[in-house]
Amino acid sequence: MSIFKRPRFSQGFAGQLYFVFLSLLGCSTFLLVHQGEIFHYTPSQWVWVYAMLGAALILNYFTFQLPPEGNLQSMDSSVYLACIFIYGAPFALSVILFVSLAMALYDRKIPFWKHFVNFSVYTVMIVGSSFIFKMAGGQAGPIHNDQFGAYVAALVVYFVINVFLVGFYYYLLYKGSLYDILKTFMKDTLLVYLSTLILSLVLSILIVHNGVFGLTLFIGLSVMLSYSFKQLFTMYKQVQEKAIKDQRTGLYNHSYFENLLEDEIKKAKTNETPLSLAMIDIDDFKKYNDQFGHLKGDMLLGFLGNYLKVESETAEVVASRFGGEEFTILMPGYDDHKARSFINRLRKKLNDTYFDGVEIFPSGCLSFSAGVASYRIDIHDKSQLVELADQALYYAKKQGKNNVHVYGSGAEKESEIDFAEDVRDIEQQLKLFLYKDVDTFKHSKRVFRYAMDISEVLGLDSVERRNFVLGALIHDIGKLEIPWGILNKRDKLTAGEWETVKRHVSWGKRIAETNEKFKELVPYIELHHERYDGGGYPHGFKGSQIPKLCRMLTIIDSFDAMTTERPYQQTKTFEEGIEELLRCSGTQFDPELVELFIRYLRLKAEAQQQPAAGLETS
Template sequence: MSIFKRPKISRELPGQLYFVFISLMGCLTFLLVHRGEFLYYSPSQWVWVYAMLGAALILNYFTFQLPPEGNLQSMDSSVYLACIFIYGAPFALSVILFNTLAIALYDRKIPFWKHFVNFSIYTLMIVGSSLVFNAAGGQTGPILNNHFGAYLGALLVYFIINVFLLGFYYYLLYRGSLYDILKSFIKDTLLVYLSTLILSMVLSVLIVHNGVFGLTLFIGLSIMLSYSFKQLFSMYNEVQEKAIKDQRTGLYNHSYFENLLEDEIKKAKANDTPLSLAMIDIDDFKKYNDQFGHLKGDMLLGFLGNYLKVESEVAEVVASRFGGEEFTILMPGYDENKARSFINRLRKKLNDTYFEGVEIFPSGCLSYSAGIATYRIDIHDKSQLVELADQALYYAKKQGKNNVHVYGSGANKESEIDFADDVRDIEQQLKLFLYKDVDTFKHSKRVFRYAMDMSEVLGLDSVERRNFVLGALIHDIGKLEIPWGILNKRDKLTAGEWETVKRHVSWGKRIAETNEKFKELVPYIELHHERYDGGGYPHGFKGIQIPKLCRMLTIIDSFDAMTTERPYQKTKTFEEGIEELHRCSGTQFDPELVELFVHYLRLKAETQQQPAAGLETS
């Protein structure tokens, strides 16, 4: 394998210094071993130099690739080994010298320094192999059966020098593990070099016994083998393409994306480099499908897939189809700002790209919403990054679609969206009261609005506000477990029935604990009937044993209950309710919080904004 057989060699300083060293070593070795031997060749020897040179050039031209990595290989090394076995190292060095000059003159696109380094590597391989061959008792000339160990040793050294010289170069460029790099090279080339040994021995036999005709037969056989390897790699590629590509869009499929994401996360973690993931969803795709049918919808998916593929290849990122109308773009080396800029540019360009039927979309153009998540050190699994990108996509959709949102970049906006979703989820559960006890449903909504106002009065932060307000909304959820007859009884409850009613705080606690995101609301459900003097239930907590916001909820809950009209029950007026709060201040209620709440009620009344207790909602 030469340095031309690996793609994209970076000319970084460590690699350049290493190549200078290799070039000096190769040049010195060539001078010491060759000593201008071709100056003394006979005409017949020159014929064989040209013949072996031609064979090497032909085999070098018919390169091939081996799966799975697809690294370029050629069988020209079999010619150099045959030269060592038949004529010796100086003759082989003459062939590689003229071969390098011929390739350099033919392929001038490759920098001269690469040709020179390649020549130096081959020189070291040939000389090292020859020394071992001679040391193991090998003799130049016809192939001898009892010298097989010498032939095998020559090949091993030839192989080891090649692997080590190129492997160490890649280690200097990319660091990582030298062992892993060498292991990769060995895995890629071992089969080729074993084949090379057999071919070199076959070539030696053919040349010794059949001359130029034998060499011609060998070249023909090698070309056919190279062509077969090419066909094998082509077939492998076809199978691989079908396995990793989505047939409808031409993008990578979900399975390939997951494997690639796992690899890129490992690289980002090991090298401390940025990595971003974008989740993309076509806006209102269902509407397009319903209007024009699934066949046209598939054409739209193919159109967007090709668009993302072309743009991604230019930007050196990877686009995949995640499923349905969702796509992913994996962006190694992209930080949050670069990723947002790229995805937003794609979005705007797509808006200006026409596709038949886009007039039916609300925006009048083809658009997508996208969520971006960037790799963080606390992300240990690919599913975490996907989940964050998916959540960011959700936020983008909630902000009106045709939008790009980076996870964590708009914490306030994200909190508002999450809060609104939580309210909606709780309200869906509370609607069960509409058939069982509509008054409890209305009461919960009013207490919720009181809590919204009081969160501002108390100056709560976003987390405290969320928990307090949602806790106020869900505080009576446990009443769903109370039998209908007890919950709607107009007469005085018996002692047993009252015990059943008191258990609603425990039932509500269990309901909230079944939902992970509502576990923080449990104190508001369980403790809103505790009293400041310790006479409440279910635990009989007293004073500051009861969390402050739970003490506030007790005041709000009680005030609304006593001032709201309900059939067959006496209702207190606004002033009577305030008087009752003052009367129970220090016993049932926290005195300081009573004053805050009463002050809030007075301000509402003075500004002619009736408090929530005076409003009836459905």
């Protein structure tokens, strides 16, 4: 197996030094062992040099691949081993010298120095194998049964040297585990080298007993075997393609993506290298499907799949179809900045790429929204990275589509989007009040607006603001459990009915706890009827036992309840509401917060020259 019969990759400085070392080692080994024997060959020996040269070139031409990895292999090593067994190491070195020169002249696309390094690797393998062959009692010449152990030892050393020299080069480049790399190479090439052992012995026997005719038979047999291996790999690839490829787009499918993502996360963690994932969604794809039908929609998916495939292969990243109109691009070696730049270039280029029917899109062109997330040390599972990228995609769409958002890059913007979505979720639940108690729905909306203003007055940070405002919006959700007759009763409530109403804080707590996003809002639901003096419910907390923002919500809730029409109490005017706050300051309400809230009400009323926004006076 040659160093250059592997997939192409960039070579680092360590690899270049390694090439220099191999070249010096191979050149000095060749000179030391060969000792110019080529100048003393007889005509008959030259015939066999040319014959072996032809055989090696033919076998080298008929390279093949073996599943699962698809490493390029050839049977030419059986020729070099047969030369060792019959003629000795110097003769084998002469053959590999001419083979390397012929390959350099034939394949000029590969730089000459690469051919030279390849020659050096084979030289070290041949000399090492020959040395062990002699040490194990082997003698060049006809094949003898009692030398079988020497033949096996020669092949093993040949195999081990090849795996180590090539594997160590990959180790220098990728800095992974040397043991794992060598183990992988041995697993990939073991079958070929077992075949090489048998063929080298077969070739030796055929040459000794049948001469050139035997060599010709061997070449024919080896070519047919190489062709069979090639066909086997072709069929394997076809089956594999169907198993890992999405037939509609030609991209890798979801299952392959998940396996690859898991492997890449392990590599990123082990090697401490960057890794980014992009989730891509075609904008307004449903509109295109509805307009032109699913057949045309499938053609659009195939078009975008081919576009992503071509662009990804150029950038050495991996594109997959995640499902529906969603795609992923896995980018090993890309940090979030580099990943965003690449995905953004893809987006802009797609905008300028025409496809039939794109005129119906709002932007008048093909577009996608994309979310990018990068691997972090606290990510331990592939689903976490997918979730972050999917969340970033959500933020991208909420910002107007046709853009790229990197998770965590705009924390304030992400917070605003999350907040707006949470408000919508809560409002959807509150709409149940529209058929049961529209007054509670309106009250919750007014308290929410008050809380929005007060959060600015208090200078709350984003987390406190979110919880306080959402808590104000959802604080009465437990009233959904109160019977309709009690909730809408116009007369004064009985003691039993009042006890039922008071339970709404506990019911609301249970409702909020069923949703992970709203668990932090529980204190606002449960404690907004606690009193500053400890006379409230459900726990009788007082003073600082009640969180500050819950004490503030109690003031807002009470003021709005006093100044809007309720079925079981008299409505107060704006000024009467303020007087009631002052009267209950220090007992029902926190006096400092009452003062702050009244100051806010006065300023707002002066600014608008009317009662505070949303107030309904009698």
